[in-house]
Amino acid sequence: MSEAMISELIVESEWILKNYWTKTRFAYQTESGGWSDVDVLSYHPETKHLVISESKVRGRKKAIHAYTEHTKRKYGTILEYKATYFSFIPNIPKICSNHVVFTKFSRMVKTITIQLVSNLVIAKSLKNDAESSVLEEIEKYMKEELPGSKAKIEVMLDSTIDVISRVVEDENKHNQGRRYGHPMLDIAREINRYFYPDVGGAGKRTDQTESVKKQATQSFIQAINHREIIRN
Known part of the structure; x- marks a missing residue:
């Protein structure tokens, strides 16, 4: 098949x-x-x-x-x-x-x-x-x-x-900590990694962590929107 x-x-x-x-x-x-x-x-x-x-x-x-x-x-x-x-x-x-x-x-x-x-x-x-x-x-x-x-x-x-x-939303709520071995679920898992990150290595300052979070998703949002993102 x-x-x-x-x-x-x-x-x-x-x-x-x-x-x-x-x-x-x-x-x-x-x-x-x-x-x-x-x-x-x-x-x-x-x-x-x-x-x-x-x-x-x-x-x-x-x-x-x-x-x-x-x-x-x-x-x-x-x-x-x-x-x-x-x-x-x-x-x-x-x-x-x-x-x-x-x-x-x-x-x-x-x-x-x-x-x-x-x-x-x-x-x-x-x-x-x-x-x-x-x-x-x-x-x-x-x-x-x-x-x-x-x-x-x-x-x-x-x-x-x-x-x-719905899959992206539901996967974010899921408690499985390892890969699923399923193409769509693993794509959803990676999307959620960057939109809901546990940031390490950026120091303790909130502004530095937030800067990393913004950068992590910027290219994805730009690709979806097909336009330049205004950089602060």
């Missing part, structure tokens, strides 16, 4: 920090007999929470797609606007049936979260509406294909930068 793409590793890293068991590129056979895969499966055995994550980052290098009031008026629901991003929905009942992820799915899963992580930026005012539309579509397929399913279903619609931000 090919190596996971970076967008999938970004998704996986958040659930690892939350102590979920994870697997990327989980392969399964579709109803038609072909093969597909889930980009990231995450499972918490104590809460019996299963997360089915799909990563859809598409388009040119710097492309993001916006779903705003304008987009809604022009195209309709988020499903109508970006139908190809949600092409995995009809396969969800198959993933949630017996002998695919678990032999007895209902015994192992109480809550299912369907997560889409993409380069789709949803206006805050439309986030609940967008997630409700996707949830309604998923529940329609679940009722048709798995009418006896009692698992609670939730939906998360995230951009990759949303997830990266």
Whole structure:
């Protein structure tokens, strides 16, 4: 199986920090007999929470797609606007049936979260509406294909930068003192090293320590902002 793409590793890293068991590129056979895969499966055995994550980052290098009031008026629901991003929905009942992820799915899963992580930026005012539309579509397929399913279903619609931000924030709170051996988590760890440093060798004066902290993050901030930072 090919190596996971970076967008999938970004998704996986958040659930690892939350102590979920994870697997990327989980392969399964579709109803038609072909093969597909889930980009990231995450499972918490104590809460019996299963997360089915799909990563859809598409388009040119710097492309993001916006779903705003304008987009809604022009195209309709988020499903109508970006139908190809949600092409995995009809396969969800198959993933949630017996002998695919678990032999007895209902015994192992109480809550299912369907997560889409993409380069789709949803206006805050439309986030609940967008997630409700996707949830309604998923529940329609679940009722048709798995009418006896009692698992609670939730939906998360995230951009990759949303997830990266949460991973950096959560990693900073994490008490692990050594490398994770995971690309995204170790990048987050290094970012936090310089933004929340324990400075040594700068002396006891507060102004000297603060000067080191400012210098440590200056190049990073400048690279993100693409402009000169005013130096005091």
